Amino acid sequence: MPLYEHVFMARQDVSTQQVEGLEQTFRDLIEENGGSVGKTEYWGLKSLAYRVKKNRKAHYTLMNINAPHDAVAEMERQMGLSTDVIRFLTIRVDEHEDGPSAMMRRSDRDDRDGRRGPRRDRDHDRDRPPRGETSRGAPREASPEPARTTEADSEDASK
Numbered sequence: 001m002p003l004y005e006h007v008f009m010a011r012q013d014v015s016t017q018q019v020e021g022l023e024q025t026f027r028d029l030i031e032e033n034g035g036s037v038g039k040t041e042y043w044g045l046k047s048l049a050y051r052v053k054k055n056r057k058a059h060y061t062l063m064n065i066n067a068p069h070d071a072v073a074e075m076e077r078q079m080g081l082s083t084d085v086i087r088f089l090t091i092r093v094d095e096h097e098d099g100p101s102a103m104m105r106r107s108d109r110d111d112r113d114g115r116r117g118p119r120r121d122r123d124h125d126r127d128r129p130p131r132g133e134t135s136r137g138a139p140r141e142a143s144p145e146p147a148r149t150t151e152a153d154s155e156d157a158s159k
Contacts, residue, residue, distance in 0.1 A: 004066075004090050008060075040061065
């Protein structure tokens with residue numbers, strides 16, 4: 001049977017217990033149609049990049065599914081009818097990941113004490129001199145103004 005990773009987003013005003021109920025409903029639907037659901041992960045209530053059906057946040061849930069296409073299609077049909085599910089995405093994969101998904105793993109860029117990597121502020125340009133100075137530390141000289149030409153000068157130059 002094909003393997004799928006399925007993520008759905010539930011409305012922000014739905015409780016966590018209701019999201020777990022939705023997950024159980026969809027799990028039962030897959031199992032009734034001859035499939036199975038492996039790992040499920042609740043990713044939590046997260047902010048959206050833009051409003052989706054008047055929601056600024058959504059509950060995210062991942063399901064690893066091993067089921068025939070018809071079972072997944074029926075689950076997606078039911079999700080489309082549900083008012084609590086605002087978006088979903090199903091992707092066919094060659095194999096499921098072992099262990100926690102990328103959303104549940106601690107970020108690789110975090111160091112051991114919980115802080116993020118080095119800050120990028122004004123220190124990132126240490127090789128460049130501050131404004132108004134040359135590379136040798138001397139103040140920059142004002143650039144000479146361009147010579148103004150008058151009509152008489154341009155007539156002399158044309159002769």
